[in-house]
Amino acid sequence: MARGNGIVDSAIHPPIRPAIFWSTAVVSPPKPLPTDPIAEAHRQWTAHGWGGVADGMAAVTSLMRAQQILLARVDEILRPLDLTFARYELLMLLLFSRRGSLPLSRIGSLLQVHPTSVTSAVDRLEARGQVRRQPHPTDRRAILAEITDDGRATALAATEKLNESVFADPGLPENGVRELVDLLTDLRSRAGDF
Incomplete structure (x- = not known):
């Protein structure tokens, strides 16, 4: 009571x-x-x-x-x-980038995660040969994460499977998917997410 x-x-x-x-x-x-x-x-x-x-x-x-x-x-x-969703997102971010590489600080900003999370994910991907660290060409203080050929192949294989098994059918009626995206975009915007 x-x-x-x-x-x-x-x-x-x-x-x-x-x-x-x-x-x-x-x-x-x-x-x-x-x-x-x-x-x-x-x-x-x-x-x-x-x-x-x-x-x-x-x-x-x-x-x-x-x-x-x-x-x-x-x-x-x-x-x-051998991927988590966080590592998959990181690979896809690098795959979509113009040069296949981004500064670690930019990755954290775009994925909206703490720098230590980026470091941990890059460490794991680097150990598997899917990402390599490179010095920034113009900023000696910055490090780039660069996707490798193996990382690119893994990201594309994962995307194909996710598209087929999850993204094509997230478990909602077809007309509900866009509505949910709009509602969640509004929630994120009101929370200051972007």
Whole structure:
């Protein structure tokens, strides 16, 4: 029961644990449940006096769960190629660049990740011969990551499989894909993502 201070008496109502996902965890493919736990969480939110934000809670939790589901599908494709989605994105960024190379700082900015994450991904890709570090031709302080022929082949093989198995059918009705992209673009814009 909700108390006046908004705290739920956990002896009467155990805490609700929405399906929140931490992006670094390895996720197994989803197993169907007999009921929708997010719909139940929505019902509980409303019953406990938080009905005004229940839709927001359900939207955020649904996005987190959808990310979990899609990451499992993507990981299934990339794992045999010894790639994570972060390393795949880095390879594709280099593949799309005019010269096949970018400064590490620019990679972090474009992928919106911390410099240590870029360093770690480049280290892994370099160890596999898919990327090599090169000195910047005009800035002695900067290092370039350059895609190799093996990196290019791996990126293209991964893209072919992802296009076929995930991107062609992300699990939404055809008319819902563009609508979802527009909604998420608006969310990202409002959050200052770009």
